[in-house]
Amino acid sequence: MSDPGRLDGNVAVITGAASGMGLASVQRFLELGALVTAVDRDGERLDTLELPSDRVLRITADVTDEPSVHEIVARTIDCFGRVDTYFNNAGVPMRVKPMWEATVQEWRAIADVNVTAILIGVRAVIGHMRERGSGCFIVTSSTGGIRPRPNMSAYTASKAAAIIAVQTLALEVAADGVRANAICPVAADTPMLDQFEFGGRAQTIEQLVQATPMGRLAHAEDVAHAAAFLASDAAAFITGVALPVDGGRTI
Numbered sequence: 001m002s003d004p005g006r007l008d009g010n011v012a013v014i015t016g017a018a019s020g021m022g023l024a025s026v027q028r029f030l031e032l033g034a035l036v037t038a039v040d041r042d043g044e045r046l047d048t049l050e051l052p053s054d055r056v057l058r059i060t061a062d063v064t065d066e067p068s069v070h071e072i073v074a075r076t077i078d079c080f081g082r083v084d085t086y087f088n089n090a091g092v093p094m095r096v097k098p099m100w101e102a103t104v105q106e107w108r109a110i111a112d113v114n115v116t117a118i119l120i121g122v123r124a125v126i127g128h129m130r131e132r133g134s135g136c137f138i139v140t141s142s143t144g145g146i147r148p149r150p151n152m153s154a155y156t157a158s159k160a161a162a163i164i165a166v167q168t169l170a171l172e173v174a175a176d177g178v179r180a181n182a183i184c185p186v187a188a189d190t191p192m193l194d195q196f197e198f199g200g201r202a203q204t205i206e207q208l209v210q211a212t213p214m215g216r217l218a219h220a221e222d223v224a225h226a227a228a229f230l231a232s233d234a235a236a237f238i239t240g241v242a243l244p245v246d247g248g249r250t251i
Contacts, residue, residue: 004233008033011080012231013072013125015063015117016090018045020190021140024220025087028228030055037076039063040090063090063117066124073124082132085231086125088118089140099153107154114158118165126169130176136231137173137180139166140223143246146184159184163242170240179239181230186246188218214247 002008012029016022018040026038026049036056040046043060051058057079061068076083092113094106118139129135144152145159163182170180187208208217226245229235244250 004236005229006032007228007232010034010084010231011037011076011082012085012087013037013039013076013083014087014089015039015121016140018042018049021185021188021220021223022087022089023049024224025089025227026051026056028221028224029085029231032228032232034085034231035080037072037079039072063088063120064112066120069117069120069124073128077128083125083128083135085136085138086121086129087138087140087227087231088121089138089227090117091140091142094152094155096151098151102154110154111158111161114155115161115165118162122169126173126178129178130173133177135178136235137166137169137178138227138230139163139180139182141166141182141184141242143184143186143244143250145182146242146244147250167240167242174239179230179235181235181239182242183223183226183230184242184244184246184250185218185223186212186244186249188220188223190220212247212249213251216247218245218247 007029012034014022014025014036017026017038026036029036037059038056039059039061041062046058046060059072061072063069073083092110094110139162141162142159144156145163148156166180166182209215222245226243
């Protein structure tokens, strides 16, 4: 009997793949047997990753550029024959500040990556999934999208919008056999953490650890395991969830 948690032959597009949660997810999907299109705007870093060339397609692209995302999907289908999983993981943070100090330009830039890229990804891949009668669309949201924090208005608003967008999509495509889910990590010890500083990295980590019941930050691998589960047949009846990966932070 096959293991429903395996991803053998699953074709996955993973954005934000050159570091942090995205890279951990690429590695985990490969461990479980998937074929992966690894996407990141940092092409130089993406090209230096030690990944099997016969199972990984690397694409340098900006997820806020619609033609580029349509090309990602087209190239993946051309290379691997289909797209089973689209993991919209790429995201951007904000420097902590009161809402009234956030600029319109900053708000729009964060919304473009954290929200509008979801729409672009959906427009590029959902038609293909609906035609095939199967597929999984995953988004990296945040605990901030469930339980907002002060001084992070643009970020938390974008992550809350990501959850609602995915849940709406889940309702719209359920009858087509397609699932859509969000992962909501607590702050993780990844390169993005530096951009959330509350007076220095050490102080930031100390505050976040103290606020998390399980007493640590998230690891990139925690998110990778959650994404792999949601993409697998073990989660075949799970759709529209906002899954906290947070050590109890949102309780």
